[in-house]
Amino acid sequence: MSLRRSIYKTPAQLRAMVEPGLITAAALEAARGLIAPGVTTGELDAAASALITGRGAKSNFQMVRGYRHTICASVNEQVVHGIPGDRALEPGDIVSIDAGAEYKGWNGDSAFTVVLDDPTRPEIVAERQRLSDVTEGSLWAGIAALATAKHLGEIGAAVQGHIEANEPGYGILREYVGHGIGRKMHESPSVFNYRVSDPGPEVRPGLVLAIEPMVVTGDQATFVEDDGWTVSTLDGTPGSHWEHSVAVHDGGIWVLTAPDGGAAGLAPFGVTPAPIA
Template identity: 85%
Template sequence: MSLRRSIYKSPAQLRAMVEPGLITAASLDAVRTLIAPGVTTGELDAAASALITSRGAKSNFQMVRGYRHTICTSVNEQVVHGIPGDRVLAPGDIISVDSGAEYNGWNGDSAFSVVLADPSRPEVVAERQRLSDVTQGSLWAGIAALAKATHLGEVGETVQGYIEANSPESSGTAGYGILREYVGHGIGRKMHEAPSVFNYRVSDRGPEVRPGLVLAIEPMVVIGDQETFVEDDGWTVSTVDGTAGSHWEHSVAVHDGGIWVLTAPDGGAAGLAPFGVTPAAIA
């Protein structure tokens, strides 16, 4: 007899995941207000830490063995898992910030990207802003697909389809690259749980989408080739060709009434509106 824990949560467990999602969102809001040229990534980390602690929660990133920071800050060619520190943000940078909170034993996980203005390099800013916009759009397309999907594989298919439809083709590069080695995941008692949430098409249809499924959907997209490597710090994932990356993420719950984006204060209403989907609050 299998003792594997079900990937589906009970209604009471879904309700317990609302607060850690909101705390995670608030930590990212605290970081977002500080992002500007001259600010260090360490200062961003401190702001997120203070917010999470003030809400009676813990950083779930610090529960990952060997990681002692509250957030990940990935700048330019760094796509994910960048370590906060003394790096100073500069005009034209694109920075992706990933944060998570544990509250009463339940977890939230979310990420966003921001491009800093640089009047001296408008082409660079426009290129990176488009990358961020497409990555964010693919996230919301995937979440909208979850609302109507029968199996999880439909989410990855939709994410890839959105990116392909909105990728520029220039300089011999056939559109944006989607990271293959890093994918989304289930979330609940642990920050990373089954099932894997692919950001691209796979042959496996994946598990059934039904009430109780809670996922962290997180497309990671780069301007150039998808090949990456882990830097000497053992964490930071950067592009081999040096092109910029973007990372967007939300934790989303499927319940009897529909879907609810746990890490968005409005449940995802604004992001889902262009796709004709209205989120339903968890009762």
């Protein structure tokens, strides 16, 4: 199979990816709406699961061997792949929720971070909110770069550049990166969140990527906890994870996992998304 056929989708295939992206976005909103002190991560998982199945889709996370949940819920020093369960959220927690849906054989994948308020620790809340804001900004910087990029490596350079310009002391996870998405949740190519020497594949219509910066306030070194999934920082500093699935097509780019196609997030970068025809 040629490189072009392996990573570039046809216009019809891009259209088929719109609905799973919207279902993924709706599932994350269902979880987001419940986030509050005292709510368990398992309750967030149940809300996302009900939304996905109610829309006639499947949780693609549950299709990963050995994983039986709909979302990943990572709290504080947990950066990604946290397993939902009976952990109750507390004031001041920084929480990253990741989810995906498969609909009619096509996939969506997205993530967001929320910081719970804590009036007794405003400085902690402000620090963690800054982390989330910079991480989200780096995601949109990467997506905006995709609109004009010639090669995939430009996305990672834009993500890292945004972080360095705003909080140069932050760490970017190196062992975990974004990916292509389509018939499978994880496809080629890898999407780095930092500069690499290889320019990478050509950016052209049909490319669909899950761009997902994972950023920490301290050192980027991590370890996998005893559950075999949860990725946490070695130094105990908090992390943030933001992600969207984005399609490149003949008319421009479209964020499949944002109901507005990414219009609000891309506006500060002067980029207007174009719906997939």
